[in-house]
Amino acid sequence: MTDQKSTIAFVRTHMLEQLPPPRGEVGPAKWIKENLFSGWFNTILTLLSIFVIYTALSSIIPWVFGGVWSASSLAECREILDGAHAACWAVINERWQQIFYGTFFPSSEYWRTHVAFVLLLVAIAPVLFETVPRKLLFVTVVYPFLMVWLIWGGSLWGPIGVAAGFIVAYYAGKIASNYTGSGLSALIAIVAALVWWFFVGPLVVGMLDSVVPLLPLREIQSRELGGFVISMIIGVSGIALSLPIGIVLALGRKSDLPLVKMMCVGFIEFFRGVPLITLLFTASLLLNYFLPPSVTFDLTVRVIVMVTIFSSAYMAEVIRGGLAALPKGQYEAADALGLDYWQAQRLIIMPQALKISIPGIVNTFIGLFKDTTLVFFIGIFDMLAAAQSIRANSEWNGITWELYIFIGLIFWVCCFSMSRYSQWLEQKLRTDHR
Amino acid sequence: MKKSVFMGTLAAAGLVATGAMAQDAGSSTLAAVKDHGALKCGVNPGTPGFAAPDASGVWKGFDVDLCRAVAAAIFGDPEKVEYTPLTSAVRFTALSSGEVDMLARNTTWTFSRDVDLKAEFTGVNYYDGQGFMIPKDLGVSSAKELEGATVCIETGTTTELNLADYFRTNGMDYEPVPVESFTEAQNQFLAGACDVYTTDASALAASRASFENPSDYVVLPEIISKEPLGPLVRHGDSEWGDVVRWTLNAMVSAEELGVTSENATEMAAGTDNPEINRLLGVEGELGAMLGLPNEWAFNVITMVGNYGETFEANIGESTPVGLARGLNALWTEGGLIYSPPFR
Structure with a gap:
């Protein structure tokens, strides 16, 4: 207080620039x-x-x-490498078609698998993403029939005939429901469809075919399919069919009707308790013991049926887990709103139960897709079999890692995309406040 | 495809009513094959030289040629074959269930397979024997010194049983490393998973030829077994067995008589040798006895070749497999390949 003028202002009038934290305390x-x-x-x-x-x-x-990309044989690869330890990717370069399209698929028809694949993407887009226009669901509905036509060839009348069976069933059921109850009319619809598929349909299709074959494609036998294409066919069919069947089985298992419940439990426990390879052997070898020698039952269809049955049993248990996780209040709320059983399932129970089950469902899908490699043991030339046959050629005898790494990479890309999608979906559907 | 699905489902439904009729023993395989329009042939999914699809997906090999020969005999077209690749474990089931009509899958003819497994071997197209291959630095020069070795061995094969017998007779122990296929065995062996790789000597030679440094590996001198490899069919249809048996015999006889795919057409005009005339269908009715067209053997020889030609083309010394004829030379040249007369 002695000398005001000499007082030094010790309060800053402006802020200092912030110093960066010490280098050891920040960042990497x-x-x-x-x-x-x-x-x-x-x-x-x-x-x-x-x-x-x-x-x-x-x-x-x-x-x-450091691998070699162009050579026509392993010996040539080794010559180019001259003792260096590096991959011989030339085998992929030379033979990738056999791994992708299968060893026996005629190369002039490769475009059909391309079209089928692009259409597959279009068909599943509206199912996977709700921002995609709903009109594309039409493609989803007709895709199975188009796919059969594109892959196996023949005239388009065949798949149309099968599709017509569903329309026949729909109208038969609708007309019948005017006269009888819903249970009986459903039965009538099923009988009408069966009559169409087994008796009327083949005749009509045969007649149409003889008059004018619609867009006939070169026929391709099941044993000509292979490689990635067969894995996709079995995997996608199995996935698409096992989810609805699994839902029905899961509901059946929780049903109050003893017969339905017993049948569902029996089905699930039997097929879950048997290794997939056993089912495949049954499909490929043992089934012939029971069928007359002249009957041929397409091998790919047999395999798809077995794979679907097997994974539906797993799927049913995954979904039952989701159902069990729902609080009882949800069921009671649905009852309180006066919804009937199917309405309650459709509007309240299933959307929540399925959401809970997403990781398990995708897990089953990924497992199913990878299990398609087991078909090698019943003589279907999948990617692994194609690899083995490539190695049995004198040019490539002795090569291993390159082929398996390539095949592993293909599987990884497929399974990883499924896994990413499921994570995205879970994120999107999250409604809790955690 | 759709039609077969329909039929299959129908048949499955009809099954309940008719009971499991299974394979009707009375039905003729030959008629069924003709009806189907193609021969269903079980082959190895991949053994160099014997059976493997090439770059364009066409099956090639010594065993494959036998399938083609039978198709040529029946249809006059060697391409009318549907190949089913079979692992060694499932081949007999596939044959007895009717999934295939014949096996040409380097299968050893043994007593129990012939009698107990209800298969009918219809000849031998390759006389093989089991050998051992080891890395040179193992420092072993005889199979008798393999005490305690780990051995790569294909499961479900006769080699597996021979190995056990051989080690037991010589009072030695070994540790088996089971593998599923030829190529897997080769990899395991190269990776050092086992000291010894044992299989038929022909496969050992083919395998060694494909190694990066073949000289680092030796095939031991001991051949421990007889492995007559041949085609087989189901028990109980001798007519069908005859077709396969005599197709192979026709190929052998053709070599013996000097009939090749090149000169067969010329010889079919008629020769002074009555046996050639009978073989090529110029004289006699041998084809009709088999239920085949009379020029069946002519078709086999012109479209596929005689025994020696298919041997040279697939596994002979000019190929990468590089097998000498050895035991598989004609009997007239010191080998075992012999056909009963065409009479």
Whole structure:
């Protein structure tokens, strides 16, 4: 207070620029310090891991990227590499068609699998994403028939004839419901469809075919299918069919009707208790013991049926888990609103139960898709069999890793996309406030 | 495809009513094959030289040629074959269930397979024997020194049983590494999963030829078994067995008589050798006795070739498999290949 003028203002009139935090306390450096070198034990582990990763990569990376891409045989590859240790990707370059389209698929018809694949994407888009125009659902409905026509060939009348069976059933049921109850008219619809499929339909289709074959494509036998194409056919059919069947089985298992319940429990427990390979052997080998020698029952269809049955049993249990996880109040709320059983299932129960079950459902899908490789054992030339037959050719005898890595990569891409989609869907459907 | 699905479902439904009639023993396989329009032939999914699809998906190989020969005999068209690739474990079931009409899948003719498994072997198209291959640095020069070795072995094969017998007779122990296929065995062996790889000597030679450094591996001198490999059909249809048997015999006889795919057309005009005339259908009615067209053997020889020709084209010394005729030379040249006379 002695001399006011000499007082030094010690309060800043303006803010200082913020200093960056010390370099060791921010960004990657901090992360590394905290996570990798916190203490002597972690430091040793880190150094060890770095060493292991380095040794692995230092042999893998040159092997992968130093590989030979164009050669016509393994011997030529070895000549080009001249003792160096690297991959011979030339086998993929030369034979990738056999892995993708199958060993026996005629190369002039490859375009059909391309069209079928693009249409598949269009057909599943409206099912997977709700922003896609609803009108595309039409493609989804007709896709199964188009796919059969595109892959197996023949005239389009055949698939149209099968599709007509559903229309026949619909109208038969509708007309019958004017006269009888809903149970009996459903039965009438089913009988009408069966009559159409087995007696009237084949005649009509045969007649139409003889008059004018509609867009006939070259016929392709089931045993000519293989590679990635057969995995997709079996996988996609299995996935598309096992979900609805699984839902029905899960509901059946929780049903109050003893007969329905017993049948569903029996079905699920039987097929879940048997290895898939056993079912496939039954389909391919044992079925012939019971059929007259002249009857041929398409092998691909047999396999699809078995794979579907097998995964529906799993699917039913996954969905039952979702149903069990729903609070009882939801069921009671549905009853209180005066909804009948199917309305309650459709509007209240299933949307929630399915949402809960998404990880399990996708898990089953991925398992199913990978299980398609088992068909190798019953003589279907899937990707693994194609690899084996490529290796049995004198040019490529002795090659292994390249083929399996390539096939593994194809499976990984498919399964990883399924897994990403399911995570996205879970995120989107999340309604809780956690 | 749709039609067969319809029929299959119908048949499955009808089954309940008719009971499991299964394979009607009285039905003729030959008639069924003709009716179907193609021969269903079970082959190996991939053994170099014997059966494997090539780059354009066409089956090639020594065993495949036998399927083609039978198709040529029946239809006059060697392409009318539907190939079913079979692993060694399922081949007999596939044959007895009717999934295939014949097996040409390097299968060893043994007593129990012939008698107990109800298969009928219709000849031998390759005389093989089981051998051992080891890496050179194992420092072993005889199979008798393999005490305690780990051995890669294909499951469900005669080689598996021979191996057990051989080690037991010689009072040695071994540790088996079971593998499912030829190619898997090869990889396991190269990766060092086993010290010894044992299978038929022909396959060992083919396998060794494909290695990066063949000279690092040796095939031991011991051949421990007889492996007569041949085609087989189901028990109980001798007429069908005859077709397959005599197709193979026709190929052998053709080589013996000097009939090749090149000169057969010329010889079919008629020769001074009555046996050639009978074989080619110029004289006699041999084809009709089999229920086949009279020029059946002519078709086999012109479309597929005689035994020696298919051998040279698929597994002979000029091919990468590089097998010598050895035991598989004609009996007139010191081998075992012999056909009963065409009379």
